[in-house]
Each structure stands twice: as structure tokens, then as C-alpha cells.
Amino acid sequence: MANEDANEGAAYTLILLRHGESEWNAKNLFTGWVDVDLSEKGRAEAERGGQMLAESGLLPDVLHTSVLRRAIRTAEIALHRADLHWLPVKRSWRLNERHYGALQGKDKAQIRGEFGDEQFMLWRRSYDVPPPPIADEDEFSQFGDLRYADLPPELLPRTECLKDVVGRMLPYWYDAIVPDLRSNKTVMVTAHGNSLRALVKHLDKIDDETIAGLNIPTGIPLVYRLDEDLLPVTPGGEYLDPEAAKSAIEAVKNQGR
């Protein structure tokens, strides 16, 4: 972690943790809202994430997760490792991964081969081009999934671009996470590649083009110290293991190649 001076002006601490490798990350499949579990490597990453937390002395007071198993399990394993398994937890669909539409369940390399590099990257990383919507009867659709039963039907996505994720994630940021920060709690958010990209875009005020080049690695805690205005004291935050983050970011970037 950075020295104390680098944290001058910090009022709040926010820890972001992308879930460990999932079974579908390992198979290189578009996942989105499909509720797959962690791979063995993913469980080990979560464990290591928890160890990093414990060693850094950063102790979250409250946990926010999505309603997807890979994020829930990652937090469970990491917090257990840090002896913080008892932490209060709040969950919301608004922290879910980006809904990948009709690409859910499809092989990334195959889609890249079929549609070409440009279209593939537009779907993966453009700010405002969503993949085609998923049909309600598709085996990987979330239509009829009990956990979304209370959601007004018009809010259940059939596909999303990152802009859509920013739009549905921000109300949760303002209504649930910010109040915890303002009451001086160290907040941990365990979520997904693209929901965390949406949050980082907001925190660091990253423009719509630049965000395409930002990738979040699995299982490595990213710590933001925020000032009174909730602006990062160190732009981009700090990974608890910056070296491991660098190579893991490259791996995410090159998925489907």
C-alpha cells in the first residue's frame, strides 16, 4: 500500500473486489447474468484476496454484493479468510455483471471469429453498443428467475451496454453505498468486471472512449481512498498487489484471442 502521505485528504475507504475466476471465465464464455460458480482457481483467488485484506490491515465494516453466486462466494471466501465472515451484507441486482444479451453462453473466440475483431470489441468494450437482446425462452435468459421477481418487469434487462450499467448501478451507489461511506464505514463492494468498470468510470470521471481500455482483474482488492467530495485521492485507486494486477489485467484484455 502507498505511504501515509499519499492518503492525505482521505476521508473514506472503499474496497472493490472483482469475483475470482468463474467456471465460464475459465471456458472463455460470455457470462453476464448467468449464475455460474467459481472455478477452483477462482476460489483460490478469493482466498488470496482475503489474505491480502488481512495483511493490509484494511478491515471492511460492511459488504455490498450483486445477487450472483460468483460474487457472493468470492466475498464469503475472502471474508472468511480475513476472519470477517460475520460482516453485515447488502445485496443488489444493481451490482450484477453487465447483461450480455444474446451473447450469454457463447464462446468468446467463436464470436470473434464469426463477427470479426471490430464488432467483437464493440460488444465487449464500447460504451453504448449493446449486444442483441436475449430471447425470453433462451436457456440463458433470466426471464422468470425468482430472484428478480420483485423487479418491475420493464427494469429486467435483455441486454446491456456499459452505459446501461452505469445508469442502473448509480442509484445503488448513491442510495446504499454512499450513506455507508458517509457514516464512516469502510465499504467493500464485491462485484463484476463490468459493474466495477461502471463504478470506476464514475469515481475517476473517465470519458466514454477511455473507459474502453480499462479492465479489472479477478480477485485482487482495489482500494480507493476518497476525499470529502467522494473523489479519489489517488486516481485509479491502488491494487493491494499491483504486480499481480498488471498481468491479470492483460489476461482480461486478451480474452477471446
Ligand SMILES: O=C(O)[C@H](O)COP(=O)(O)O
Ligand atoms: O460476463 C462476462 O463474460 C465476464 O464476466 C466479463 O466479460 P468481458 O471482459 O468480456 O466483458
